[in-house]
Amino acid sequence: MHAIILAAGQGTRMKSAKPKVLHELGGKAMLGHVVDRARELGAAGIHVVVGHGAAQVRDWAAAHYGEGALRWAEQREQKGTAHAVQQAMPQIPDGAQVLVLYGDVPLVSVATLRELVTAGARTLAVATVELADPFGYGRILRDRGRRVTGIVEEKDATPRQRAIREINTGLLAVPAKRLRGWLAKVKNGNAKGEYYLTDIVAMAAKGGLKVATVAAHAAEVEGANDRAQLARLERVLQQRQAAALLQAGVALLDPARFDLRGALRCGRDVTIDVGCVFEGEVTLGDDVKIGPHCVLRNVTLGAGSVVHAHSVLDGCTAEHDCVIGPFARVRPTTRLAAGSHVGNFVEVKNAALGAGTKANHLAYVGDARVGARTNIGAGVITCNYDGASKHVTTIGDDVFVGSDTQLVAPVTVHDGATIGAGSTITRDVPAGGLTIARAREQKTLAGWQRPKKQPK
Secondary structure, eight states: OEEEEEEOOOOGGGOOSSOGGGSEETTEEHHHHHHHHHHHTTOSEEEEEEBTBHHHHHHHHHHHHOTTSSEEEEOSSOOOHHHHHHHHGGGSOTTSEEEEEETTOTTOOHHHHHHHHHHTSSSOEEEEEEOSOOTTSOEEEEOTTOOEEEEEOGGGOOHHHHTOOEEEEEEEEEEHHHHHHHHTTOOOOSTTOOOOTTHHHHHHHHTTOOOEEEEOOGGGGOOOOSHHHHHHHHHHHHHHHHHHHHHTTOEESOTTSEEEEEEEEEOTTOEEOTTEEEEEEEEEOTTOEEOTTOEEESOEEOTTOEEOTTOEEESOEEOTTOEEOSSOEEOTTOEEOTTOEEEETOEEESOEEOTTOEEEESOEEESEEEOTTOEEOTTOEEEOBOSSOBOOEEEOTTOEEOTTOEEESSEEEOTTOEEOTTOEEOSOBOSSSEEOOOOSSOOOOTTOOOOOOOOO
């Protein structure tokens, strides 16, 4: 089976410089959803027909799937769906089966496509759906015996045909050799002057071939032509993902106020409050609790950890029983050991906090290595950047750093040390004892030059 994905449209109604198929749904380009479905079906080849923004689409594919993962065909002129499919056919052998997909129809299920592929193994199979309001769609024509005889587009339909509620989704499966022969006969004598792929249905019926139909759900075959449709599909996707999590035992306090833009793996008895956004790869251990309006991106949290309201976590890991927030920001490459705390209005970046260490209030801990059972007071800053380079602060076990202390890196605070509040630490602090470093008078060094970055 070879999949042909039609992705050549400009999508003018999006009012965007970006090709329509690259607009995102659940944090992934619409085209990415379709490519992933084809891969799940085990397609021997995935052929993407591009036109507008072809270079952008190719660059996107290379970044997400690697060079050579997809095959390409270009539709230089927009002459209709049959013309688009024809551009990919030279790459497909006669003995193959063809599955036609659309880059802006991202929510079609693997189950529906698998049924379509099975039905179209020897004949032509099309996916259809019944709509209360079928306006704008091609109608499925049937004879008195309910056999499919053709498809008529909205603009070419008679009033009686427009009353038909069964519509064409555009999705079809067909043996490649049959498809190739029919495409050569498609004409453009219609209201739009285009070569319609749907014309092959009438050809199949007239040739005595029974056209199979597969019933799809309306939500899975809806396309996104403008921002409003894209937003509607986003809600459909999020409702699906929320339903799957609820079924798996995750407590979503309001499934309607939940957004997953990647992959979320949860242990037992995980609770997620309202308004949370999960991006990339997120793993939550048993009994993890996420407070309202948090953002987690590429995060792993150990069992029993709690993230309080309005916290932003990005590219970090935490062991079991950590407490984060409210209003905390934990930035990439941060590692929190078991039982550590990152409190309100604390920012941590590229730092490791040891077991039981706490930074509970209004602190910045960047490029730091902090031992176990250490307390970092309110207003503490690791001064890691001199204007040109980043430097590391090392703090040992059982250290107490008093409020409003500045640690001017590179500097080391040894085990058991206590630093008095309001200190500016510029030299290593010995183990044990109390260190106080408060300026007695204000001085200005005339002619001092700030370090400058060296050109690369």
